[in-house]
Amino acid sequence: MGYKIFNKSSESMTDIDNESIDLIFFSPPYNIKTFYGNFNDNLKFEKYLDFMKNVILECARKLKKDGRLIIEIADSIFINQKYIQLAGVIQKLAVSNADLFLETRHINFIQTKDLFELPDHGFDKNYSTSIKAHSNCHQILVFNKTKTKPKNGEILYINHKPSSEHPCPEPQEMIDFIFKNYFKTGMKVLDPFMGTANLGIQIVRNGGTFLGYELVERFYNIAKKKLESA
Numbered sequence: 001m002g003y004k005i006f007n008k009s010s011e012s013m014t015d016i017d018n019e020s021i022d023l024i025f026f027s028p029p030y031n032i033k034t035f036y037g038n039f040n041d042n043l044k045f046e047k048y049l050d051f052m053k054n055v056i057l058e059c060a061r062k063l064k065k066d067g068r069l070i071i072e073i074a075d076s077i078f079i080n081q082k083y084i085q086l087a088g089v090i091q092k093l094a095v096s097n098a099d100l101f102l103e104t105r106h107i108n109f110i111q112t113k114d115l116f117e118l119p120d121h122g123f124d125k126n127y128s129t130s131i132k133a134h135s136n137c138h139q140i141l142v143f144n145k146t147k148t149k150p151k152n153g154e155i156l157y158i159n160h161k162p163s164s165e166h167p168c169p170e171p172q173e174m175i176d177f178i179f180k181n182y183f184k185t186g187m188k189v190l191d192p193f194m195g196t197a198n199l200g201i202q203i204v205r206n207g208g209t210f211l212g213y214e215l216v217e218r219f220y221n222i223a224k225k226k227l228e229s230a
Contacts, residue, residue, distance in 0.1 A: 004211050005194065005197070005220065007217055010192030010213035013062060013192070017062075019065060020064065020188060021063050021067055021190045022188050023190070024190045024191070025178055025191055025199060026070075026071060028052060028071070029168075029193070030134050031045065031077070032077055032078075032133060032134055034168065039216050042132075045080065049089065053093050056071075056093050056098050057098050058192070059190070066145075066146070068143065071090055071143075072140045074086050074137075075137040075139055077135070078132060078134075087141065101143060101145070106139070106142075106153035107154075107155045108157075108174075109155075112159060117137070118136065120133075120136035122134065170199055175199055178199070186208065188208070189208050190210075192213045194214045197223035200212050
């Protein structure tokens with residue numbers, strides 16, 4: 001097995017054959033002014049939706065008929081002085097535009113202490129905000145191409161830790177969850193927002209093939225070095 005990564009947008013993934021990927025996992029930017037280098041995380045919301053729709057449509061094209069698309073996304077964001085149920089918006093894009101079916105959803109709290117929810121990105125100690133922010137509660141949406149009865153998911157408590165490499169690194173606990181529930185040796189796995197390839201390293205080391213896209217050159221170069229050493 002091995003890897004292949006690309007320093008460009010995942011809105012057009014022509015480097016990958018259609019219906020060739022077993023598992024796609026990603027956590028996208030939330031359009032709340034997070035600094036990712038040359039990536040603009042402050043689009044007009046309509047432009048952001050077009051961007052996400054393009055990526056999800058590409059994922060659906062690349063996914064095998066029995067494959068899964070998993071998206072980890074904030075339940076809600078505060079942007080332009082209003083709350084938006086972001087997980088609901090992304091679910092609608094996948095179901096209505098990409099003809100995918102929701103298999104299950106898991107809930108992930110990303111800042112907790114003794115299972116107690118803490119204020120997160122942009123929220124103050126009173127759990128309120130007046131700036132662009134996202135909720136502590138995240139949803140892990142699992143889609144496939146076959147209509148089945150949705151299953152109950154799990155509740156997770158995975159605390160994101162800061163990193164000098166990337167503003168939103170994929171925590172090891174999340175990767176472990178993906179491996180435990182969805183990965184099998186020999187799978188071809190795609191991450192359209194790979195960042196510094198924390199997931200990719202584990203895929204390669206555990207007998208899978210990893211394909212990743214990253215628009216920011218600095219993150220891409222870090223990912224490349226880490227994958228070469230893996």
